[in-house]
Structure formats: C-alpha cells, structure tokens
Amino acid sequence: MNLSIVDIFIYCSTALVICISLFYAYAKYKLSYWSRRGVKTPPTHLIFGNFGDSLTLKKPPSEVLREIYNYADPDDPYIGFYIFHKPMLLLRNHDVMKQIFIKDFDVFPNRRFGSANQRDALGLDSILSIQQPRWKYLRNKLTVALSGQRLKNMFPLIIECGQPMLNFMKNLSMSSSNKTEVKELSGRYVTDIIASVIFGINATSFDEKKDAFWKNSLNIFYGFMRSMIMIMIFFIPEWIPLFGPTIKIYTNYFRKIFWDSMNSREKSGYKRGDFIDFLLTLKNEEQDPIYKFEGDHLLAQSASLLIAGIEATADAIAFALYNLARHPELQATLYDEIQTHISGKELTMDLITEMSFLDSVLIETLRLHPPLPIVDRIATRNYKLLSTGLIIEKDIPVYISINATNQDPKYFSNPHDFIPLRAETGNKKFYESLAFGLGQRSCIGKLQNFITRKRYVVIFSFPFYIHKCQIDIICTIIYLKFSGQRLGLLIAKVALITILSNYILDYEPSKKDDKGIIHVFTYAADGLYVQLKKREKGA
Template identity: 35%
Template sequence: MLLTKYWSIDLLLGFGGLVLLAYLYMNRRYKYWKKLGVMQPDPTPFIGNYGDCLRMKKSGGEWLQDLYNWGAGLPYIGFYVFDQPFLLVRDPDLVKTILVKDFNYFQDRFVQTSPEDRLGDANLFLIKNPAWKYLRSKITPIYTSGRLKKMFELMIEVADDLDTHMASLPWEGDSITIELKELCAKYTTDLIATTAFGLKVNSLNNPDAEFRRRGRDIFNFTFFRNIEVSSMFFAPHLAKPLKFKFFSPDNSNFLRTAVWDTLNERERSGIKRGDLIDLLLELRKTQTPGPEKELFDFDGDNVVAQAAVFFTAGYETSGTTLSFTLYELAVNKDVQIKARAEILNALKATNGVITYDMVSELAYLDMIVSETLRKYPPLPVLDRVAAQDYKVPNSKLVLKKGTPIYISVFGSHYDPQYFPSPLKYDPERFSAENKKARTSGVYLPFGDGPHACIGLRLGLLQVKLGLIELLQKFEFSPCAETLIPMRLNPKAFITASDGGIFLKVRKISAK
C-alpha cells in the first residue's frame, strides 16, 4: 500500500526509513563504555572511531597512537570499530598484567584470517589456543643459542654476498645514492631463506630471485591489501564471509612448493642443517597418533604455514629495522661515527673476523638497534581477546568474554613520560643504567609474555650483522631524496616508510 499519491515520495520515505533503522542499529552500542564508567572519544555514526584508519589517512599504528594520546592520564579508554567496543590499555602495570601475569585470560590474539586460508590460519602468529600452546612448545627449540651459532655460520655467507653486491654497484668515484629499503629486504630475504629453508636464493645478486619477488608481493600494500589486512586485525568477523587471506593463492602455492621440495630433498639426502626445515621434518616424523596429533597435525599445510610465517615475518621485520637504522645513522652522524668506532675496534681484536660472540658484545650497537625499534617497532599494535569474563585489577570494570584488548606500541614508545623528547634518536636511552630505571611495560617492540616474538634473537642478529658489514666500509648521509622527517606509509599495517629510504653512500678506507 502506498503512503502517498506519489510513488517517488514513497520510495524516498522508504529509503529514509531504512537509513534510520541502519543508523539506530549501528549506533545502539555507542554508549557501551560510558555505561561501564570508561572514558571514550565520541564515535562517528556507522564507523565508530575507525574513520582515519578506514579512510587510510593514517596507518593502524598511528591511528591507535592518536587514541592513546587522547586518553592521556587514564589507565585505559574505550573505542569502537564500526559498532564493536574495544578497550585500549595505557597503564604499564595493566599492560604487563594482561600480557604476562594474567595471560591465561588473554591467550589468543584478536586478529583472524579466513579459515580457508590455512597458511594464515594455522601459523604460529595467528593460530588459537589450545593448538597455539602446543605448537609454540614444539617450535621454540629452533632458536636455542647452539642453533643460532650454527645459523650464524650460514649468515656470514650472506654477509659476503652483501659485500659482493655493494662492490658491483655503479659507483661514481667513491659515492652512490642507494634505495636502502629494497637492499635491506634482499639481504634479510637471503638470510631467512638460508637459516629457515636451507636455500641459497641470492636475491642480492639475482634481481629475478622468486623468493624476493614473492616477499615483495606479500607486503605490497595496495588499497585492497590494506583493507584486507586491517580487517583481519580490527574487524576479523569480515574475514570469513569476504575470504580475506594472509597469503594470496599464488603466494600460497609458491610457498607450498618451496617447503615441500626442500622437505623432500632433505629427507632424501639425510643432510642435517639444524634449521627450521630440520625441526619441522623431525616433528612430522616423530609425531604419533593421539591427542596431540588431533590437536595439531604436523603435516600438509600445517607444516607449510610455520615456514611461511617465519619467512614473511623474519625478512620483513629485520629488513625494515636495518633500513630505518641506516636512515637514523645518516641523519645522526655523531651516532654513526661512534658505532663505526666500536665496530672497527672489535674487528681489530678478532683480526677482521666477524664472530657470533663479537656481535653479541657490541654494547653501543645494541643500544642503537634498541632505539630504532623504539621509534619504528615493526608491529606497532598488540592485540588480545578476553577468553572469559575478567575483572580489571583495582577497578570495578569487568571485561566481558570476547572483548578485544589493544595496546598501542607507538603510543608508549612516543610517550614523553617514559621517553623524554621522543622524536629524538638517542641510543643512550638504552644504556644499562637507563634500562634499569625505565618503567616496565612501556617498551614492547617484540611484545611480551608467552606471545612474545619467537624469532627476536635471530632478528637482532640479522640486523647487527648487516650493520657491521656495512658500517665498517661505508658512510651513510642524507641526499636530496631522503625523507626528513620520516613519513610512514598510511596503507601499511606494519611500520614502513612512505616510499623508499634513499641515502648517499660513500666508500671509506679501513683506516
């Protein structure tokens, strides 16, 4: 039945009614936090507080940093992604409680991919409990000190390839302008390929290396890719119906082929390298039928998923950390000079040989890398989800089961309360004395607690080795194309520069 004599007016009224219903539905929960006595910024109809990230004006890390700053002085604030309530935790003690002390309440990450994407769904980063706990216990032995020392021997070969690559560049006299982001990604791709897969892919000296091409594609943050990854982190309920995947079908097929070819060849030859492939092969062989196998079967895509996430997380995070460090050393020449002096003195003591122990003993270099990770944490957001109702200590707030909990790593890393003059690059923040005096729970480049990054020691080793190899022979300076100040890519969920990192590189004598 028509409401008026004119169908066009009826149509307009019907459309307006639908809009009103949609408005009321999407706004029905926007007082959720206020009712619980939690401060919240005013949400925008339909999108909540998600606007800047949704419109790609800011990256997810920068967006949450803004929310962190909005809540200055508060232990936590509430916010909304579309119509879902989230809690952003600011208080360092509560951060430590959630990540460590009361980990049993927050065992899972909120992030989720499509169940059809088994390489994304089953890897150590995304898999849920109880399978996560079992998997973590089995994978952890890959990074013992003994295994790392054996890996280091393989890493030195890649460092030599880096030296060969630098020598082959079209130098103009003793200087050249280089895009360091891609160079560092090639270097860390080769490192991960040899330490995890046992493969010498040499992307440094082979521009067509498929490992590098695939890695570049995985972190190519197009408009759609940004929506896909951001949805996995902030709106995972969309992942299943929209079939959002951590790895594209082409990249998944490449990784399956690479892993199974390597596993089968390793099994056929009997060669032992002490790497991830050896560990996965051993777990696959020794796992017997029973509850553990039913919980997580080391076969098929479950095996490939672990190698896939080690490859992607390992090369990208280390590569970006190395390139950001070189950028900061170029801009802060006094820090670069001091770092080079420490490296050259250490090399003099070892007759020019880079050793595992030497890398571990370079105190100032460690301070430099720590400061880079403060300014540019690879993953600027930590996420958890409440596994059951949880009463927040020293408050009346009870978090309902399923509530997403977020921690802004950017927020605390740039909080002047914990890091005075946070925009300044100052490695002295990480002297032994200053580290001891710092509030616990505010420096989180690798997360904390049982979910802390499993590969942090290998990652640090890769970055430091690259710095030693480069700084002993080359000086880095800003050039016309250098971004000063640094600008981050608003489409990238991980911390990435907006464009390349261009620096002038000059050969220096050993003296």
C-alpha cells in the first residue's frame, strides 16, 4: 500500500493529537489527587506540577515552598502540591507537625531525602538518609560520639582553629577596601574545625596555597551540576541512580584523607579525643549484621558530618555576623555579655552555656535563615490525621517549610525582623528546635540521651530522696546545661565570641545582599559583606 505524503502527514498528526490528548487526560487526573481529597493546591503546571521554577532553576526550592505555603488560607493546616505529577503535602500547623513528626514517628520514620538508593554506602547509606530499623541502630551508636564529655575533649581542637582565622582577618582589616565576605570567612573556619575534629587533620583552609580540603569541600556544594544534584536528592530521589557516578565524583579525595588518618591513628595508638578515635572504637567492636562499621560505612559517618556540618554551621555564623553588623546596638549588647563572662578567663564550654544573649542571637538567626530550610518524612503505611480526617497514603511525602513556618505572621509579630529577645511564647521552643529538624530524626547533635539522664538519676537520687519524677526533671536540666551544646552551635558560638572580642562589624547597605541563589541550602548569591574594625583591646 502506497501512502502519499499527505496521508502520512494526516496519520502522524492524528497519532500526535491522540498522544497529546492521552497525556493531557493522564496529567489532569494525576494533578487532581489533592482536589479529590478536598485539599487545596496552588495552580499547577501540566508537566512540572508546582515545582517548575526550581526544576528550571528560576527560584530556589525554599522560595517555591514559601510561595506554596503562603498560597493557603491562614488557618489551613496543610496544603497540597506536586513535583511533576507526584503529590506532596506541605504542613502549616504546629500541632499537625508535632503529631506527624513526633507522636506518630512509627508511621513516618524515614526521610524522603536520598531514599531511593540505600546501596550507596558513602553518600546515602549514612545517618542522613538511612531507613528504619537500621537508622535507630546507627543513631544509638553515633549519639555517644557527640556526648557532652566528648565535646569537651574536642573543645581545645575547636579553640585552636580560631587563631588562623584571626590572622586571616587581620590581613583583611588592613586592606584598602576592608570589606569581608563573611560566608567565605566562616566557611574556611568551619572547614578547619570539621577537618580537625572529624577527619583528624590540619586543613589549613586560610592558607590559599594549602587549602585543598576547603576547595574540595566547595566542590560538594557549589556549581550548576551540584545544585541540580542537591535538588534531585531532596526532591526527586527516584532519579539518583541515573546520576550515581556524578554524585560520587568528589569522594576520592576525602576517602584518601580519611583512611590515611584512620590507618595512621590505628598504627600509632595515639589518642586525640576526636571523631577518628571514636570510629576506631566502633571498628574494633563486635559487629552487628544490621550495620557493620567497616569500609565505606566508616567513611560515611565522617562524610555525613562534613556535609551536614560545614554548610549549616558556616551559614549560621555568616548570617549572625551579617545581622549583628546591621544592628550595632545588638552587637554591643552581645559584646558586653562576652566581656562580662570571659574577660580575663580561659574560654570553656561551661562559660559559653551562661551566655543567654548569645543563644538568642543564634536562635533568631536560625529562625530567619535556616541553613537547610526544609524537613521531610515519608509515610510507611496509610495514615489518618485525626484532627482533620485526611488520609495520607503510603509513600506520600510530607514537608515542612522551615523559613515559611518561622516567618508566619500568625505565629510571630514582625516576623521578618531580627529580634533576638523575642517574647517567650508557646511557639518559641518549637521554632528554636525546628532548624535542627523535628522529632527523633532531628539533628544528632541535639544530644537528648536518656542513658545520660539515667546516669544522673543514680548519682543524685541517694542523698536527696526526691520523688522519681522530680529527679528525672532536675537531671534533664543539669544534663542539658552541661552536655547540651550541639557541635554546630558550639562551633558557631566560639566563632562569634572570637570575632566580636577582636573586631567591630560595620554594615554598608546593598540592594543585592538578600538575593537568593538556586540551591537547597540557604545562600545569599552576591555574598554577605561586612567591614571589620579592630578593637583597641582584643581578647
């Protein structure tokens, strides 16, 4: 049968129309998932759903989620949205968040982050994304590594990294422009600390001729391809196997650094009080088949703290310095507190815990600028939310937009202003912890370890004979006071104390400072710049 060009054109056109019609019908049905359940959604794109601006790199995911959050009515407990055609649920009510992330943890024990590829021992089979029940075993093992006593052992290593930063700042303050990008400053500083306490090496990040560790850590986060991979890992983990080689491309450098340190330490028997010492202990213990501390499983623990620690802590320091430069009266208050507590004394963890305004500055910084502005979980079975009757089906992800939640005028007056001494409200404790996650899968550095509390019960129960419940409350307070310094916050506090003891920060307004960059983490695309002025008497 001979077909003319016209016939071929007609057949092809008809086939194309049929395909487009079928796709349209399929897409419309998939994108009606939430409306069929009575859940409000923003207008959706037929292909990208509600995430087109992030997938096409027009806006960072945090801003897209903020817009979705704000599209809902003020009292809506949640709002539905789609990434391509997959339905997601964005929570908007504190009680609903606590219900899902804390009370019903057994239904939502896993993160969606990286959940599609648990076979990647180095990148996605670590504490960051590992699934239950292996997560609980690993968490119990690693929590000991960041106990209060171990942090005290690491504290001198943290203090040591302050001097290279001060030398670097001295050269900057003497330059003609005297304008410092504090994210780079804090990034180099935190990299030195992470390299020291987690990898057991001196990274020399402030020496541009010897800063290989710093430059390789930048490669993990920065660049067009890395931005795309980060968005994919957090929001489209099903695609991870397609980019496996690209994800692992920068691991060889850190693998060599890690094993050189481990092998040298094991051979010499030298104890430094850092994370390498702890991993050697795990390596030499009897192994449980559920998760064996060997090979890349050992490296994965250091790598996860590198990934979670450098960007999050450097962001917190940078935005805190930036906000203090913009508010000289708050900077003066913090300087006075620092001088009151440490003038003429050696800096210790116990002195740091007494600085309440320093706490408030960092908490408010994290409220306004959460380093990782999302929290996610995924349902392991169908779940009925009792307060609304909504059925969250198995494998449906739920998200919290931290920046949108913590800047909601429903919960905060003047939500976009930097006000460290916000009034104590029922919401304050909630947002203080939200930047570290929520529930049992929050940041491992929270250190709320029942075993440690129980130890204090034994110590204090004998001489006082207090009712058992009262003992537990008292001992929890004591424990949190002496051991509750999260590693990231401890590093940030030491940085602020070190810098403000020696320099005054000045701010010059710039229209570009608050512009976002396309990444999962919170960045200022054009940098966070302050001017440094040496104090007459540095500490």
